[in-house]
Amino acid sequence: MAPVLNRTLTPASLPYSPLFSSKSNTHNRLLSRSVFLHQNGLKVNNFSCSGLNWKVGKRGNSVVVKCEASAVAEKEAAESSGETYEYQAEVSRLMNLIVHSLYSHKEIFLRELVSNASDALDKLRFLSVTDPSLLGDAGELEIRIKPDPEKGTITISDTGIGMTREELIDCLGTIAQSGTSKFLNALKENKDLGSDNSLIGQFGVGFYSAFLVAEKVTVSTKSPKSDKQYIWEASAESSSYVIKEETDPEKQLRRGTEITLYLKDDDKYEFTEPSRVQGLVKNYSQFVSFPIYTWQEKSRTVEVEEEEEPKEGEETPPEGEKKTKKTTKTEKYWDWELANETKPIWMRNPKEVEKDQYNEFYKKTFNEFLDPLTYAHFTTEGEVEFRSVIYIPGMAPMNNEDVVNPKTKNIRLYVKRVFISDDFDGELFPRYLSFVKGVVDSNDLPLNVSREILQESRIVRIMRKRLVRKTFDMIQELADSENKEDYRKFWENFGKFVKLGCIEDTGNHKRITPLLRFFSSKSEDELISLDEYIDNMDEKQNAIYYIATDSLKSAKSAPFLEKLVQKGIEVLYLVEPIDEVAIQNLQTYKEKKFVDVSKEDLELGDTDQVKERENKQEYIALCDWMKQQLGDKVAKVQISNRLSSSPCVLVSGKFGWSANMERLMKAQTLGDTSTLEFMRGRRIMEVNPDHPIVKDLNAACKNAPESSEAKRAVDLLYETALISSGFTPDSPAELGGKIYEMMAVALGGKWGRVEESEAAAAATDSSESNVDSTSESAAETEVVEPSEVRTETDPWST
Numbered sequence: 001m002a003p004v005l006n007r008t009l010t011p012a013s014l015p016y017s018p019l020f021s022s023k024s025n026t027h028n029r030l031l032s033r034s035v036f037l038h039q040n041g042l043k044v045n046n047f048s049c050s051g052l053n054w055k056v057g058k059r060g061n062s063v064v065v066k067c068e069a070s071a072v073a074e075k076e077a078a079e080s081s082g083e084t085y086e087y088q089a090e091v092s093r094l095m096n097l098i099v100h101s102l103y104s105h106k107e108i109f110l111r112e113l114v115s116n117a118s119d120a121l122d123k124l125r126f127l128s129v130t131d132p133s134l135l136g137d138a139g140e141l142e143i144r145i146k147p148d149p150e151k152g153t154i155t156i157s158d159t160g161i162g163m164t165r166e167e168l169i170d171c172l173g174t175i176a177q178s179g180t181s182k183f184l185n186a187l188k189e190n191k192d193l194g195s196d197n198s199l200i201g202q203f204g205v206g207f208y209s210a211f212l213v214a215e216k217v218t219v220s221t222k223s224p225k226s227d228k229q230y231i232w233e234a235s236a237e238s239s240s241y242v243i244k245e246e247t248d249p250e251k252q253l254r255r256g257t258e259i260t261l262y263l264k265d266d267d268k269y270e271f272t273e274p275s276r277v278q279g280l281v282k283n284y285s286q287f288v289s290f291p292i293y294t295w296q297e298k299s300r301t302v303e304v305e306e307e308e309e310p311k312e313g314e315e316t317p318p319e320g321e322k323k324t325k326k327t328t329k330t331e332k333y334w335d336w337e338l339a340n341e342t343k344p345i346w347m348r349n350p351k352e353v354e355k356d357q358y359n360e361f362y363k364k365t366f367n368e369f370l371d372p373l374t375y376a377h378f379t380t381e382g383e384v385e386f387r388s389v390i391y392i393p394g395m396a397p398m399n400n401e402d403v404v405n406p407k408t409k410n411i412r413l414y415v416k417r418v419f420i421s422d423d424f425d426g427e428l429f430p431r432y433l434s435f436v437k438g439v440v441d442s443n444d445l446p447l448n449v450s451r452e453i454l455q456e457s458r459i460v461r462i463m464r465k466r467l468v469r470k471t472f473d474m475i476q477e478l479a480d481s482e483n484k485e486d487y488r489k490f491w492e493n494f495g496k497f498v499k500l501g502c503i504e505d506t507g508n509h510k511r512i513t514p515l516l517r518f519f520s521s522k523s524e525d526e527l528i529s530l531d532e533y534i535d536n537m538d539e540k541q542n543a544i545y546y547i548a549t550d551s552l553k554s555a556k557s558a559p560f561l562e563k564l565v566q567k568g569i570e571v572l573y574l575v576e577p578i579d580e581v582a583i584q585n586l587q588t589y590k591e592k593k594f595v596d597v598s599k600e601d602l603e604l605g606d607t608d609q610v611k612e613r614e615n616k617q618e619y620i621a622l623c624d625w626m627k628q629q630l631g632d633k634v635a636k637v638q639i640s641n642r643l644s645s646s647p648c649v650l651v652s653g654k655f656g657w658s659a660n661m662e663r664l665m666k667a668q669t670l671g672d673t674s675t676l677e678f679m680r681g682r683r684i685m686e687v688n689p690d691h692p693i694v695k696d697l698n699a700a701c702k703n704a705p706e707s708s709e710a711k712r713a714v715d716l717l718y719e720t721a722l723i724s725s726g727f728t729p730d731s732p733a734e735l736g737g738k739i740y741e742m743m744a745v746a747l748g749g750k751w752g753r754v755e756e757s758e759a760a761a762a763a764t765d766s767s768e769s770n771v772d773s774t775s776e777s778a779a780e781t782e783v784v785e786p787s788e789v790r791t792e793t794d795p796w797s798t
Contacts, residue, residue, distance in 0.1 A: 095208065095239070106213050106267065110145075110277070111284035112206035113156045113259060115418050117143045118288045120160025120257060124224075127161065134161075134224045138255035143288075144336065145281065146295040147272040154271055157258040162223035168232045168243055172207060172219065211236040213271055214261035220246060222253040229253055278339050287344035287417040293336040301328050344417050346387045346441055350377040362391050365412070366437050370394030373490055376474040384462045390438030390471060392478070396493035397435070408434045414441040428464055429471075432500040435493075436471055472511040479515060479529075491517050491527065495576075502582035513589050516582075519552060519573040521565055530589050536570055540605055543595040546572035548580035548660040549726060559646040559724055560597045566644050567604065571597060577664055598658050598725070600651050600684050602642055615639050615689045622694070625701040626685065629714045633683070640686030647691040648717055650725040653682040659726030666728070685721065693717065716742060 103109075121141045128134045138159055147154045163171060210217045219232040229252060234241035246252065263271055270276055278294045285292060305324045345353060345361045359371045372391040379387045409422040411429060429436060444459055475498075479487045491498075501512045517527035522536065533544060545564060549555040555573040564571055574580050583594050595602070616639055623637040630637070635653070643649060652658045657665065687694045697717075700710035719735045722728075729735050 095211070095236075103209055103212060107271075107280055108284075109209040109212045109214075109261075110156075110271075110280045111418065112209045114143060114145075114281065114285045114288065114292065116206060117156060117158035117160060117257070118285075118290055118418075120158055120162070121290050122160075124159075124161040124255075136224060136255060138224075141290055143290055143292045144295075145277055145292065145339075147274055147277050149268070149272040152263050152265075152268040152272060153260055154263065154277065155258060155260045157256065159254075159256040162253075162256050163221045163230070164223045164226045165228070165230050165243060167223070168219070168221065168230055172232050172241070210259070210261050213263050213267040215264050216262040218260045218262075219257060220251065220253060220260075221257040222255055224255055278337070281339040284419045286340050286342055286419065287414065288340060289417060291338055292340045294339045295334060296337040297332055298335055298337070299330050299332050301330055303328050344414075344441070346377065346389045346439055347417070353377065358389070358391075361389070362437070365439065366391075366410070368393065372437075373486055374474055374478045376470055378470055380466050384442070384444055384459050384466070386440055386442030386444065386463060388438060388440045388467065388470070390436055390467070390474065392474065392490060392494070393435060393437060394489075410434065410437040412439045414439060416443055417441060427460055428467060430464075430468065430501070430505055432497050432504055433468065433471055435497055440467070468508065469511075472508065472515075475515055476511075488527070496578055499576070499578045499582040502585050503578075506585070509586060513586060518546075518579070519555075519575070521556075521561060521571045521573070523570075524552070524556065524573075533570060533572065534590060534592060537592075538569075541569065542592065542605075544572065544589065544592045545569060545595050545597050546574055546583060547597050548574040548583075548658055550660065550663065551575055554726070558598075558726070559649045560642055560651075562644040562646060563604065563642045564597060569604070574660075580658065580661055596652075596658060597642065598651055598660075600654055602651075604641060612639070612641065619687070619689055619694075619698060622698045622701045623687070625705060626687070626697070626714055629711055630685070630718055633718060634685045635682035637685045637687065640688055643686065643688035643691075645691075646688060646724065647693040648685060648687045648721045650718075650721045650727060651684050651686055653684070656682060663726070663728065683727075685718065712738070712742075 121143070124134060125141060141159055143156070143158045145154065145156050214236065216233070216235045220229065221232070222229040229246040231244050231246050232241060233244075274294065274296050278296065281292055281294060303326055306327055308325045342361065342364055345357065358375050358377070362368060362372050362375070371394055373394055375389060375391045377389045379385075411424060412422045413420045413424070413428070428440065440463070442463070475490070478490060481487070495517065498512060498515050501508065502516075505512070513530060516530055518530075519526075520528055520533065530544070547555055547558055547560055549558060552573060552575050555561075555575060561571055574583060580596075587594060619639055623639070626637045627634065634650070640649060650659075689695075693713075697710065697713065700707055700713075704710060716738050719729055719738065723735075
């Protein structure tokens with residue numbers, strides 16, 4: 001009971017009323033008294049109102065009304081009190097949800113049961129440290145799996161800690177009750193015993209995955225703590241189970257647990273196949289710390305004696321005198337075979353592992369035939385702890401679809417050495433590093449109950465960040481190594497991946513950029529890095545120049561490079577489709593801007609301003625006249641500072657597409673042609689004032705601006721510059737016609753060509769002279785009949 005507190009009545013505890021607005025008003029006092037006091041006045045000391053107990057008292061000439069707080073507390077408690085209920089669950093439906101909703105693949109049942117067996121062995125090994133009698137003489141710590149196609153069963157047995165009757169009820173009879181979890185909690189409470197972090201189970205539902213494939217499950221178990229062996233039995237469609245004592249002496253276990261699954265009709269053929277079972281063990285439980293044996297069919301060669309058959313013509317010897325001979329034959333037999341031979345190399349100290357061992361592990365784990373280019377073995381500690389071994393393959397995927405596929409199966413995730421998944425969508429590695437292969441093993445990963453899906457969390461983001469950083473360190477070591485051939489192979493196979501990282505991962509530009517390699521105007525046969533380019537730069541050069549084309553040959557002959565090559569300025573050749581987009585995303589490197597030499601406003605620094613001003617004054621009329629002739633084809637015509645041997649070139653606007661980018665966008669299968677005109681930007685025609693063609697056109701502009709030949713020359717000059725600058729003409733056939741026309745003018749009569757009319761007259765004269773000479777010769781020639789012609793070798797002459 002709460003203590004009784006007297007609280008003087010205040011307006012806060014009563015509804016507001018004007019009665020309390022003025023204390024000096026006697027009338028109001030009388031009214032307030034009439035409101036709270038009983039009809040009998042002060043004769044009644046106690047009364048109830050609104051479920052509360054009130055007391056009325058007198059202090060001098062005033063009336064005091066008091067409320068018992070205990071009554072208030074009792075009222076509040078009565079209102080808040082209620083009956084407590086426990087959640088109820090329909091066991092059959094709950095089991096159905098666990099079996100059919102938690103797991104996406106039936107084969108998971110074997111992983112879960114093997115993990116449970118491994119936990120049982122781990123518990124026994126840990127407890128035997130303080131109580132060696134638990135081990136007894138029950139044999140080695142191992143797991144055995146035996147499928148039986150005839151009976152349609154599969155049996156998983158272990159020599160672990162086993163279970164008592166109470167533990168069977170507690171662990172198997174209680175859904176979502178994890179014996180492993182309780183064991184770990186007990187270890188944490190008893191700090192003197194330490195803790196074993198290698199135990200796998202945590203949710204208490206892994207055992208029930210057996211009902212994914214089984215219609216009935218039988219568990220026979222013997223604990224070293226008990227003298228009796230018990231059998232737990234349940235059916236998939238039942239909501240109850242049976243526990244009984246094992247009385248058959250032939251089925252007695254020395255220690256451990258034996259789980260027998262009576263498979264459903266649909267799953268009998270798949271999961272009783274010995275090779276299938278062994279494959280599942282190798283995939284999911286390859287690195288469990290205890291040996292796992294599977295029942296396999298084997299063959300061996302044996303020596304036998306056979307009766308020697310008599311030769312033809314020989315009599316058959318008597319029964320006791322028959323000759324025998326020794327031969328060999330192959331016989332089949334069944335025996336146990338170790339399924340998890342490969343050891344988890346990531347659990348070992350990197351200093352103790354040889355390179356050949358890393359290569360062998362890589363080939364076995366990922367079914368590769370080539371050695372990896374390089375590898376990295378590391379352990380991270382601190383906020384997130386995990387071990388990993390990552391590799392760079394010896395060659396790129398054969399299928400182009402796998403080049404940037406984020407759902408590759410290259411990263412195998414393990415939790416406490418048990419395989420969880422290799423199906424990720426960029427959680428652990430970004431798309432551009434999808435070629436990296438390796439294993440990751442952690443005890444801290446947040447998994448869902450089925451242990452198949454990696455949940456998005458801060459831990460995953462930290463792991464991803466560290467894995468990416470270690471990968472870049474590994475690639476950088478390969479680039480800095482003395483063996484340049486290895487990095488050349490890497491770049492040939494995976495250079496496109498690294499360039500994709502420039503586009504997709506802006507946060508790692510500082511790590512990606514030093515790895516880039518390109519050809520250049522000073523290194524046409526060997527790739528160079530951006531660091532090497534900067535080292536070769538002149539002190540006055542403040543930009544990194546590049547040109548993007550479709551091939552190395554077209555880059556070498558591009559007119560944009562003429563003045564730069566003449567001045568000894570190195571230009572990078574971007575010849576792959578992804579190059580230009582990657583460089584544009586970088587923008588700068590070591591405070592040097594990337595400059596496209598095919599764009600307008602190219603600044604080379606050491607130009608002769610006096611000569612440039614004179615050329616502008618001299619050719620300003622030509623530029624205006626050519627712009628008038630070309631119309632909207634170009635934004636403007638101006639004097640060029642980048643040409644030395646070509647008459648003109650077409651450059652792109654500063655913010656528009658280059659010729660190379662325009663070509664790539666037109667080639668897109670699902671590209672939007674409506675945006676091409678908008679994104680193409682403006683084209684600027686630059687002319688070389690030192691070229692003879694430009695000088696001739698300048699003269700034509702001054703002396704014959706209306707000349708049709710001069711106008712045709714301007715059109716042809718534009719079309720030619722369009723092609724030489726990397727653009728595609730709108731009408732190739734029309735351009736071909738103009739070229740043919742100009743060729744005809746240029747070549748007309750140059751080599752003594754005879755006109756058609758003259759050739760016809762000459763042909764007539766020659767034919768008449770031939771007729772006269774023929775008639776004369778015919779009159780003089782004696783005609784000989786064919787029948788009179790004979791030769792000495794003619795066979796018909798006799």
